[in-house]
Amino acid sequence: MKKFLALAPFLLFAVAACGDDDDGDPGPSGSETPLATGTAQSEAFDPDAELTIYSGRREPLFQPIVELFEEETSIDVSVKYGSTTELGAALIEEQGNPQADLFVGTDAASAEELRDLGVFAPFDSPALEAIDARYRADDGSWVGVSGRARVIMYNTELVEEEELPVPESVLDLVDGEYEGEVAIPSTLNSSFTAWVSALRQFLGDDEAESYLEGLQDNDVLVLRDHTEVRQAVGRGEVAFGLVNHYYYQLEKEEGSPVGVIYPDQGDDQMGVLVNVAAASIVNEAGNREAAEMFMEFLLSEEAQEIFAATNFEYPLIEGVETRADVPLGEFKEFDVDLAELGRMNEETLDLLDRLGL
Amino acid sequence: MAIPAPSAAEVGVAPARRWSPLPVFFGRRRAPVLVIAIAVALAAFMAVPLFYVFYRGLTGSSEVWDRLIDDRLPDLFVSTLKLAICVSLVTVVVGVGLAWLIVRTDLPGRGVFVWLAAMPLSVPPYVGALVYIAILGPNGYVEEWLSALTGTRERDLPMPEYYSLGGTTLALSLFTYPYVYLMASAALRSFNPTLEEASAASGRRMLSTFWSVVLPLLRPAIGAGVLLVALYVLSDFGTVSLMRYDTFSRAIYDQFTSRFDRSAASILSTVLVLITIVVLWGQSFSEGRARYYQTIGGWRPPRPVKLGRWRYPALAAVVTVLSLALFIPIGLLVYWTVEGLTDSSVASDVWSYSDDSIYTYAWNSLWTAAAAATLAVLVALPLAFLAVRFDSPFSRWLARLSQAGYALPGVVVGLSLIFLLNNYVEWLYGSAFVVVLAYLLRFYPQAHQSTTAALTQVSPNMEEAARSLGRRPERAFLEVTVPFIRPGLMAGWALVFLTSLKELPATLLLRPAGFDTLPVRIWINSSEGIFTLAAPLALLLVLCSAVPLYFLLRQSRVGPTVIT
Numbered sequence: 001m002k003k004f005l006a007l008a009p010f011l012l013f014a015v016a017a018c019g020d021d022d023d024g025d026p027g028p029s030g031s032e033t034p035l036a037t038g039t040a041q042s043e044a045f046d047p048d049a050e051l052t053i054y055s056g057r058r059e060p061l062f063q064p065i066v067e068l069f070e071e072e073t074s075i076d077v078s079v080k081y082g083s084t085t086e087l088g089a090a091l092i093e094e095q096g097n098p099q100a101d102l103f104v105g106t107d108a109a110s111a112e113e114l115r116d117l118g119v120f121a122p123f124d125s126p127a128l129e130a131i132d133a134r135y136r137a138d139d140g141s142w143v144g145v146s147g148r149a150r151v152i153m154y155n156t157e158l159v160e161e162e163e164l165p166v167p168e169s170v171l172d173l174v175d176g177e178y179e180g181e182v183a184i185p186s187t188l189n190s191s192f193t194a195w196v197s198a199l200r201q202f203l204g205d206d207e208a209e210s211y212l213e214g215l216q217d218n219d220v221l222v223l224r225d226h227t228e229v230r231q232a233v234g235r236g237e238v239a240f241g242l243v244n245h246y247y248y249q250l251e252k253e254e255g256s257p258v259g260v261i262y263p264d265q266g267d268d269q270m271g272v273l274v275n276v277a278a279a280s281i282v283n284e285a286g287n288r289e290a291a292e293m294f295m296e297f298l299l300s301e302e303a304q305e306i307f308a309a310t311n312f313e314y315p316l317i318e319g320v321e322t323r324a325d326v327p328l329g330e331f332k333e334f335d336v337d338l339a340e341l342g343r344m345n346e347e348t349l350d351l352l353d354r355l356g357l
Numbered sequence: 358m359a360i361p362a363p364s365a366a367e368v369g370v371a372p373a374r375r376w377s378p379l380p381v382f383f384g385r386r387r388a389p390v391l392v393i394a395i396a397v398a399l400a401a402f403m404a405v406p407l408f409y410v411f412y413r414g415l416t417g418s419s420e421v422w423d424r425l426i427d428d429r430l431p432d433l434f435v436s437t438l439k440l441a442i443c444v445s446l447v448t449v450v451v452g453v454g455l456a457w458l459i460v461r462t463d464l465p466g467r468g469v470f471v472w473l474a475a476m477p478l479s480v481p482p483y484v485g486a487l488v489y490i491a492i493l494g495p496n497g498y499v500e501e502w503l504s505a506l507t508g509t510r511e512r513d514l515p516m517p518e519y520y521s522l523g524g525t526t527l528a529l530s531l532f533t534y535p536y537v538y539l540m541a542s543a544a545l546r547s548f549n550p551t552l553e554e555a556s557a558a559s560g561r562r563m564l565s566t567f568w569s570v571v572l573p574l575l576r577p578a579i580g581a582g583v584l585l586v587a588l589y590v591l592s593d594f595g596t597v598s599l600m601r602y603d604t605f606s607r608a609i610y611d612q613f614t615s616r617f618d619r620s621a622a623s624i625l626s627t628v629l630v631l632i633t634i635v636v637l638w639g640q641s642f643s644e645g646r647a648r649y650y651q652t653i654g655g656w657r658p659p660r661p662v663k664l665g666r667w668r669y670p671a672l673a674a675v676v677t678v679l680s681l682a683l684f685i686p687i688g689l690l691v692y693w694t695v696e697g698l699t700d701s702s703v704a705s706d707v708w709s710y711s712d713d714s715i716y717t718y719a720w721n722s723l724w725t726a727a728a729a730a731t732l733a734v735l736v737a738l739p740l741a742f743l744a745v746r747f748d749s750p751f752s753r754w755l756a757r758l759s760q761a762g763y764a765l766p767g768v769v770v771g772l773s774l775i776f777l778l779n780n781y782v783e784w785l786y787g788s789a790f791v792v793v794l795a796y797l798l799r800f801y802p803q804a805h806q807s808t809t810a811a812l813t814q815v816s817p818n819m820e821e822a823a824r825s826l827g828r829r830p831e832r833a834f835l836e837v838t839v840p841f842i843r844p845g846l847m848a849g850w851a852l853v854f855l856t857s858l859k860e861l862p863a864t865l866l867l868r869p870a871g872f873d874t875l876p877v878r879i880w881i882n883s884s885e886g887i888f889t890l891a892a893p894l895a896l897l898l899v900l901c902s903a904v905p906l907y908f909l910l911r912q913s914r915v916g917p918t919v920i921t
Contacts, residue, residue, distance in 0.1 A: 081881060
């Protein structure tokens with residue numbers, strides 16, 4: 001087997017050619033040790049010192065909070081970023097062999113579904129009292145950390161040029177005049193799925209289905225995620241997009257000509273669905289202590305300020321102001337039990353699959 | 358990548374028939390027990406994920422089967438096959454065309470083109486797709502330019518939809534045609550020109566000679582190249598996701614990640630693996646039927662075909678393909694990188710995002726790919742040794758079993774490892790080694806093929822001499838033969854390294870927290886819609902891939918059968 005060392009020069013060559021910061025033995029034997037994995041296992045032998053988070057929240061929005069936490073507690077945090085549902089699926093498979101201590105997702109319905117599957121551990125803390133009971137699970141196995149409203153954003157220039165009336169209800173979007181002018185994110189997106197569940201609750205299954213079919217007949221543009229939707233609206237590919245309110249804010253901040261509609265405000269109308277990004281402690285977490293600390297940190301004024309400042313979200317504790325154009329409380333919310341939406345998730349996905357959305 | 362070559366395993370002397378079935382199955386010469394044991398263990402290990410996928414799929418709930426058969430399977434089947442067929446056709450035209458022009462004609466600059474035409478393999482197709490979204494997509498560079506030119510708004514321009522079968526075919530073909538090109542040019546180089554000359558002498562024109570003589574002789578090589586292209590299309594996840602085109606791989610990932618029910622993903626995986634196996638079987642079937650023989654006697658280097666007035670149109674065609682597949686993508690990546698570096702608000706993020714820097718991602722990519730490549734070569738040795746030196750139906754079966762990765766797209770490997778490890782080997786899960794394991798399982802066939810091909814060319818005489826001097830067979834093999842096949846081993850190493858470096862879906866599913874590779878970061882950054890952040894990573898990935906690719910191309914001049 002000694003002969004294989006003959007391969008080493010080429011290996012060295014490949015590594016060197018790619019400008020690596022040779023902080024390790026690049027030989028084949030050295031590179032196979034798990035210790036070379038970088039941040040995760042190398043420094044600390046004490047498992048309590050490191051916190052592992054799965055984050056469905058996008059990196060630019062979440063990383064500032066992680067860094068602040070690391071700074072204040074000197075606990076090392078490593079984060080796996082992905083979509084909420086992608087990481088949720090991993091959590092399910094990892095039950096009994098949990099890798100993550102904490103999960104931060106982008107909506108309450110999928111968190112409730114995961115809770116139902118036994119992925120999360122209950123959590124109790126005085127800090128929870130600051131959060132409205134509507135925005136957390138009864139047993140604290142998911143806790144809302146920031147609020148987001150389901151709105152319609154639109155391209156102001158395009159609406160003017162095309163002389164499109166500004167819709168007052170999401171239900172208007174099936175009208176012929178909006179043909180090819182509406183973008184939605186795909187069903188991979190849990191906040192969209194939760195919104196469809198809310199529609200089913202308000203309209204009933206049959207009407208919700210025919211509404212979605214109406215959108216399809218109207219050539220609705222199905223994009224990968226909200227970022228794609230806001231960019232499509234911002235650059236005028238389509239006039240309207242169904243998004244969480246802060247996507248409108250982010251696009252506006254980048255200088256695009258966009259406006260926002262908080263739809264369905266009439267007495268007999270649905271109102272706006274307010275969902276929460278939810279954090280949960282993973283069942284049998286290896287580092288529960290640090291997870292609890294992070295959880296409480298998320299509910300602190302400092303962290304809430306960051307959610308509000310960097311991402312225009314609705315802080316869920318008193319005393320922190322939102323930067324969103326329309327603050328919570330100034331519009332009619334859809335009256336819903338978020339956990340109930342979670343229980344409807346499965347059927348909603350079946351419906352969306354059937355429709356091919 | 359290598360193809361299932363009809364190596365010694367297939368053409369070797371059949372063992373003499375006896376009334377007892379045992380020697381027929383195990384071969385007359387007995388391999389050392391230790392080697393057999395190692396080979397059996399390795400082959401079984403490599404095949405476990407394949408069987409596990411079937412097990413999960415076939416035990417999936419019948420309700421979900423029904424739902425999928427009603428709602429998804431027919432559409433997915435059609436759209437996946439449509440894409441595979443379109444990409445195959447385009448890559449054949451482009452790959453064979455380039456190979457013929459570069460190898461057999463007096464095209465100007467063909468000494469350079471011979472290398473350049475293969476280089477698009479170093480651009481991962483999902484990076485290419487990103488580039489072309491920015492160019493051809495809605496409000497992309499082309500629309501912007503046309504709109505400025507004509508004064509029409511972008512959305513009113515009558516541009517063909519880029520997010521379509523056509524656009525996806527374009528993105529995939531541009532970066533996979535080298536498989537066909539490499540196969541075809543290797544075959545063309547070893548051509549005996551007498552047939553063509555005979556055809557020309559009997560009055561056939563150039564084109565007609567190409568159609569009726571060259572193409573049929575190229576058929577096995579084209580078949581092998583197309584097989585690789587088709588397998589790539591079936592396994593591709595990044596490109597089709599970016600292009601919003603539905604195929605099995607994408608649907609599996611979506612099913613696994615959008616609903617917390619894994620049976621749908623398992624079932625779709627089973628169906629995809631079955632399709633892949635049918636494709637593999639179909640290829641070996643068609644290969645087995647037609648036979649064209651060339652006489653070795655009288656071989657001499659072919660005289661280049663004079664292109665005459667077609668010289669410059671041909672040059673333009675070659676330059677166009679290379680521009681689309683190489684110059685434009687890399688140029689744009691460089692442009693974005695420079696733009697990102699000169700924009701102070703982005704520049705710092707380019708080098709280090711969060712805790713990790715671009716170097717961490719590069720290092721993660723490099724060491725996992727290198728570890729997988731090294732393991733693949735180590736695994737290939739006993740299996741190839743057994744298959745070539747002790748050919749028997751049994752050793753052939755082992756070889757086939759060990760190459761199960763051929764039929765396992767990245768998404769499926771990722772899923773089956775998640776399922777398997779969490780249920781049975783918990784301690785292994787959650788480390789970066791799982792990523793290495795996924796690369797090994799997926800790309801092992803390449804190492805196996807290169808090793809077997811190299812071994813077939815080495816006569817066992819010297820090994821036998823060493824054995825007659827008292828060496829045990831495995832020591833004789835290691836000490837005498839292995840030094841001879843080192844180029845083949847290194848080619849296998851480089852192939853596994855190259856493909857592992859570009860791997861996206863399995864890495865995405867299996868990476869532990871805080872462990873991102875270059876492809877993963879490109880994926881994350883591009884989903885933020887920030888090209889300036891994805892571009893430097895993509896550029897680095899292309900550069901890192903170019904090194905082993907260059908090495909492979911140099912190798913292939915010596916032994917053309919080894920490459921691809």
